[in-house]
Amino acid sequence: MLPLSYAVRNLFRVPARLLQIVLGGGLVILLLMLAAALSEGMDGVLRSSGSEKNIIVLGTGSEESVERSEIKASVPSELEAAVSGLEEVLGRVAVSPEIHYNGLLTLGDGPGDSRQALFRGVTPAALLVHPEVRLVEGTFPRAGEIMVGRLAAHRLGVGEAALKPGTQVKVGSTTLRISGIFQAPGTVMEAELWADLNDLRAIGQRDTISCVVVRLDSATFDDVEVFTLQRLDLELAAIRESDYYAKLAAFYTPLRIMTWVTAGLVVAGAVFGGMNTLYAAFASRVREMATLQAVGYSRKALAFSLLQESLLASLLGSLFAAVIALAFADGLSVPFSIGTFLLRITPGILGLGVLGGLTLAIIGTLPPAWTCLRPELPAALRSA
Template identity: 55%
Template sequence: MLPFTYAVRNLFRDPGRMLQTIGGSALVVLLLVAAVALNQGMNNVLSASGAENNIILVGKGSEESMERSEVHLESETISATSIRGLDTQLGVAAVSGEIFYQAPLVTDSGVESQALLRGVFEKALLVHQSVRVIDGRFPGPGEVMVGRLSHRKLGVQTDDLKLGKSVRFEQEKLRIVGIFEAPGTVLESEIWFDRNDLANLTQRDTLSSITLKLDDAEFDDVHVFTLQRNDLELAAIRESDYYAKLSKFYQPIKVMTWVTAALVSAGAIFGGLNTLYAAFASRIREMATLQSIGYTRKALLLSLIQESLLATMTGTLSAFLLAYFLLDGLTVPFSTGTFSITLSPLVIGVGLIAGILLGTLGPLPPAIRCLAPPLPKALRSS
């Protein structure tokens, strides 16, 4: 076995090639980390947004989009009184009829951007139990309450959506009176209106959906209700299943993330292989000399792999540092809300495995080619 210091000394023999190897591996690992973190962040926020014991009633045929759904106003009262086993708080059934709307909103700074609007009454807090008002109060007529991350969805500064500021929708100016959080869910990107206000501004006389929180009741009880009341034209879906379907809807975006990462990574890997081929080709005589004094080809191959691992793991560490400063905690807006990128153990594990594979499998083809020539021929090579 060659001493480990031999691999360390050879690594610094050509600083230019060393930096190319480190940079290429850092780029590959960084792209993989970003792809995994983006997909995991989107999956996590969508899966956390739906509660297992919440059932959504939407118009038949609109199970995949609450925005397109239309539910009769009287359905809220009928469902609250007809379905037994719903959760209640102080005698109030946990049933919330809501209007969900996506439209441009203008802030006081003049920025116009697409916003996620939800028209609700206070009893919405009975079904969306992850929501907590952290500043101000629940909105009344002429007022709105904004999610903690809604500024990211609108692409404005945090101060543009602080208490006392206003937003304009359909030429109507509404004052911000509350800020709420709903950690890890898409709700944090929404702006909540008084339901009557949003109905008037959008000229709607129907709801988008009704959310029910179950206690003793089961999903089948709600499903049977929708079948018995065909006149209401309702369909029931678990809130968790609704957001799971949304996750599938975004599958093409996730695939494109992986494809982009793979294409750029492939370019970096082939560039790194060319660098290794050039570096090892110039050392054929050196390898032959070491064989002639007693070192086996297996020992030389192991030393070349050690040399490559030192470079790629340095690149992997550099990628983690870049990801920590550039990606960790970053909030990314998408059509349904926003999600945060986190360097979770899974993300770090994928990056670490990628770095190890680059360092062990990458140098094998050029190293084998370097060690393949017969000893007499290798000693005569220039």
């Protein structure tokens, strides 16, 4: 075998070409990492947003979107009375009436100060069914107040200062004061704004609510579903919160597939580009390879050495991609229609990038290496 130092030095034989391979390969690996982080982040936020213990009771036919749902405001109390075995905390039953509302949030007086935002009208009972919600600053909203999720500013595309506690904002024509900031790690709620249930009912000019979220203790899903089936007059449906978000996740599957298809096409283009570069690089070394064969090196040993060069270049590219990804993409918030998630460049994603890079190096190297080593020795030794 040729020593590794031979491969290392060959890498630096033409610095411009090395730079081209490392940067080109690095960008492709970066794309792979970002596609994986995007897919994982979106999937993660939808998976984490639904609890197995929570049941959403909403209007029949609105199982696909709670925002379209309208049910009577009396449903929560009737449900609480009819279904036993719901979770209780300090004597309060975990039944949360909610309004999910997609509307305009106005931050200032200018024409461009309005943003489409996701609002949730709640009562303090919301904290019983969504225990992952934690206030990080300020207080829970009372009448005339609103609290904002930690990632709401990112989703709205405004600075965090625009949504700091004490700031006045407008929802519709109603002015509300920001009472606090909350977090709910890894869920869509972090990008929402929560207001008092009655305020949001008034803003939406509705008597109804969107849904009731209940948290099970000894009760089962069937107990809640039986209630919805018995009260046909209320036109209700029950769905596990986890199933609801799983359906939403399925809705975004084509988007994720498109992300991977796009990444795949770019990778395929990069393989051909890289192969072209290596064909040119190896073509100039046909005689050198033939000389080494004349000295006694097998074609297999030489192919391995050429592969080593590409793998080293790929590792450099991976390093470049990892640095860029960690410096500029890790922690980046990505808004989508029902929430916002943070891109996380995890060790798994870094590993995927490195593995992808090495695979590309192998696929892109073997054909040019074969072309370089295939000619008969007498002809190869005479080549220019």
